[in-house]
Amino acid sequence: DIQMTQSPSSLSASVGDRVTISCRASQTISSHLNWYQQKPGKAPNLLIYAASTLQSGVPSRFSGSGSGTDFTLSISSLQPEDFATYYCQQTSSFPQTFGQGTKVEMK
Amino acid sequence: EVQLVESGGGLVQPGGSLRLSCAASGFTFSNYWMSWVRQAPGKGLEWVANIIEGGSHKFHLDAVEGRFTISRDNAKNSLSLQMNSLRAEDTGVYYCARVGKHGYDLDYWGQGTLVTVSS
Numbered sequence: 001d002i003q004m005t006q007s008p009s010s011l012s013a014s015v016g017d018r019v020t021i022s023c024r025a026s027q028t029i030s031s032h033l034n035w036y037q038q039k040p041g042k043a044p045n046l047l048i049y050a051a052s053t054l055q056s057g058v059p060s061r062f063s064g065s066g067s068g069t070d071f072t073l074s075i076s077s078l079q080p081e082d083f084a085t086y087y088c089q090q091t092s093s094f095p096q097t098f099g100q101g102t103k104v105e106m107k
Numbered sequence: 108e109v110q111l112v113e114s115g116g117g118l119v120q121p122g123g124s125l126r127l128s129c130a131a132s133g134f135t136f137s138n139y140w141m142s143w144v145r146q147a148p149g150k151g152l153e154w155v156a157n158i159i160e161g162g163s164h165k166f167h168l169d170a171v172e173g174r175f176t177i178s179r180d181n182a183k184n185s186l187s188l189q190m191n192s193l194r195a196e197d198t199g200v201y202y203c204a205r206v207g208k209h210g211y212d213l214d215y216w217g218q219g220t221l222v223t224v225s226s
Contacts, residue, residue, distance in 0.1 A: 043218055094166045096157075
């Protein structure tokens with residue numbers, strides 16, 4: 001199975017900050033990497049697919065990059081509604097594993 | 108508007124069975140792969156199973172292989188997850204999700220249904 005490791009597991013930031021979350025795969029997955037946002041008590045929401053393509057309706061302050069084994073989700077200017085937990089997911093092979101999540105909290 | 112509505116969760120004893128359902132609307136159900144993803148209380152997301160458009164091919168997490176079965180009824184726009192021999196570690200919220208057209212991304216999710224396995 002491909003292991004997905006996110007870092008950090010949590011971070012504290014302020015509105016307006018630039019935030020970067022990393023996701024590393026235990027073997028190469030090309031660009032088969034998606035990012036999701038989840039708020040407490042809610043279902044996850046797709047932000048980025050194929051490593052760098054913004055899902056329709058997602059604000060342009062979100063961006064994704066990377067290929068192979070190392071990927072990054074960036075939020076250019078953190079907004080109040082962005083405090084949430086973020087997950088990466090590889091879809092290169094089954095089982096389609098998720099990272100453990102990164103919780104973005106208010107400083 | 109795409110909608111996915113899960114049902115069938117509840118409290119079940121270890122070793123018991125439960126069948127989850129997901130009613131889909133707002134899109135041509137038969138044109139999409141579908142997926143189940145679960146989340147244990149306070150934990151992260153875990154992919155459980157996928158099924159292709161016609162239902163002939165299915166993929167399951169090793170930990171549920173032989174105990175859980177994903178299926179679909181395209182005439183009824185319905186997805187199911189039959190769960191047998193349930194264990195405490197199967198406890199969690201189970202989400203139904205649509206697999207998008209960009210390489211297995213999960214582009215729409217239901218609200219989830221809670222399964223609790225406990226005596």
